[in-house]
Amino acid sequence: xxxxxxxxxxxxxxxxxxxxxxxxxxxxxxxxxxxxxxxxxxxxxxxxxxxxxxxxxxxxxxxxxxxxxxxxxxxxxxxxxxxxxxxxxxxxxxxxxxxxxxxxxxxxxxxxxxxxxxxxxxxxxxxxxxxxxxxxxxxxxxxxxxxxxxxxxxxxxxxxxxxxxxxxxxxxxxxxxxxxxxxxxxxxxxxxxxxxxxxxxxxxxxxxxxxxxxxxxxxxxxxxxxxxxxxxxxx
Ligand SMILES: C[S@@+](CC[C@H](N)C(=O)[O-])C[C@H]1O[C@@H](n2cnc3c(N)ncnc32)[C@H](O)[C@@H]1O
Numbered sequence: 001x002x003x004x005x006x007x008x009x010x011x012x013x014x015x016x017x018x019x020x021x022x023x024x025x026x027x028x029x030x031x032x033x034x035x036x037x038x039x040x041x042x043x044x045x046x047x048x049x050x051x052x053x054x055x056x057x058x059x060x061x062x063x064x065x066x067x068x069x070x071x072x073x074x075x076x077x078x079x080x081x082x083x084x085x086x087x088x089x090x091x092x093x094x095x096x097x098x099x100x101x102x103x104x105x106x107x108x109x110x111x112x113x114x115x116x117x118x119x120x121x122x123x124x125x126x127x128x129x130x131x132x133x134x135x136x137x138x139x140x141x142x143x144x145x146x147x148x149x150x151x152x153x154x155x156x157x158x159x160x161x162x163x164x165x166x167x168x169x170x171x172x173x174x175x176x177x178x179x180x181x182x183x184x185x186x187x188x189x190x191x192x193x194x195x196x197x198x199x200x201x202x203x204x205x206x207x208x209x210x211x212x213x214x215x216x217x218x219x220x221x222x223x224x225x226x227x228x229x230x231x232x233x234x235x
Contacts, residue, residue, distance in 0.1 A: 018086060020187050022063070029180050030125070031225035032064050035155055038222050038230050040068040042153060043120070047072035052119035053147070056080065057107035057138075058126020061089035065124065069097055074120075078103060080110040108134055111141040119147050124155040128201040132210075135202065139214035143235065152216065152233040157201045158224070169196060172227060207231065 025032045046052050052074050056065060059079030069077065076099040081087050087102045094100050103110055107126065121142050127135060142152045159168045173192050180188060202210070208219050211233045222230040 018061070018083070018089075020191060021060075023187070024180065024183060024191065025064070027180070027182055029176075029183075031228050034223070034225055035124075035228060035230055036064045036068055039065070039122070039124075039153065039155065040071065042151075042222070042232070043068055043072035043074075046120060046151070047074075051075040053116070054078070055111070055114075055116075055118040055121045055145075057111065057121065057123040058129075059090055059102075060086045060124075060126075062093045063089075065122065066090075066093040066097070069094075073097060075099060077101070078116075078118075080105050080107045082106060108138050108141065111138065111145055114145055117145055117147040118150060120151050120153060121146060122153045122155075125157070127154060128156050129198050131200060132202065132206075135207075136210050136213065139210045139216060139233075142233075143214040143216050146235045148235065150235050152211075154207075154219075154229075154231045154233065156229060156231070157199065157227045158207070158229045158231075159201045159203045159227075161203050161205055163203070165200065168201060168227075169199070172199070175226070201227070204229075204231075 024030065053076045054074040056062065056077065056079040059065065059081050060083070062079055077094065077097055078101040079087070079090055080103045082104070084104050087104055090102055107123070108130065111121070127138065130138060146152060159165070172195060176188065176192055176195070183191065204219060204221070211217065211219060216233040216235060220232040222232055224230070
């Protein structure tokens with residue numbers, strides 16, 4: 001789920017949505033704590049093998065990934081986001097990490113246009129905003145720009161097999177309305193509206209098909225917490 005605007009970078013609106021996303025993720029309703037503990041361990045394992053280059057697609061303010069990098073600092077970090085204000089915040093969260101690049105760009109174009117290869121391409125709760133054709137393009141571009149032994153780590157919401165988008169939304173919105181009890185009702189309504197407009201998750205099988213067509217491995221499910229998954233695809 002994302003509460004940030006994807007195409008509209010109106011700073012005031014973005015800040016409002018971002019503040020809301022930050023508040024919700026702080027309450028751990030989307031299991032950020034558990035998920036990013038896994039990500040830390042995955043990055044530590046890669047770091048033990050030697051220097052690695054990391055690309056973060058839809059990095060937002062990097063608030064959750066930045067702490068993971070402390071024990072597994074990459075040789076370079078490149079974050080991409082459509083929101084200039086999120087990138088501004090990311091600069092301070094990533095303070096102290098060397099060789100960082102923050103790019104105000106669409107993530108699909110960023111990975112398609114780069115001349116670099118990455119050992120890890122990471123994306124947290126951003127890919128579900130893309131339509132199916134763009135997700136396929138993203139998988140293909142990731143496959144093309146992963147170094148040998150590279151990994152695409154995808155943290156995102158996933159639909160159940162056979163579940164339509166409408167059924168997924170009904171279930172997710174119901175969960176938000178009944179379990180996200182500490183969110184102010186007005187903010188909850190705003191968050192629900194964002195999910196209804198911007199969330200287009202795929203099933204695991206659909207993601208697997210996209211990965212296969214791109215020449216990547218089957219998805220490895222590292223763990224899942226309700227709809228929120230940590231997946232790994234390798235070259
Ligand atoms: C829910 S936030 C996730 C932020 C962070 N990755 C995390 O895991 O907490 C989704 C982010 O993806 C960005 N985003 C959405 N669509 C994008 C696109 N096509 N290109 C670049 N960034 C995008 C949004 O601006 C937002 O910052």
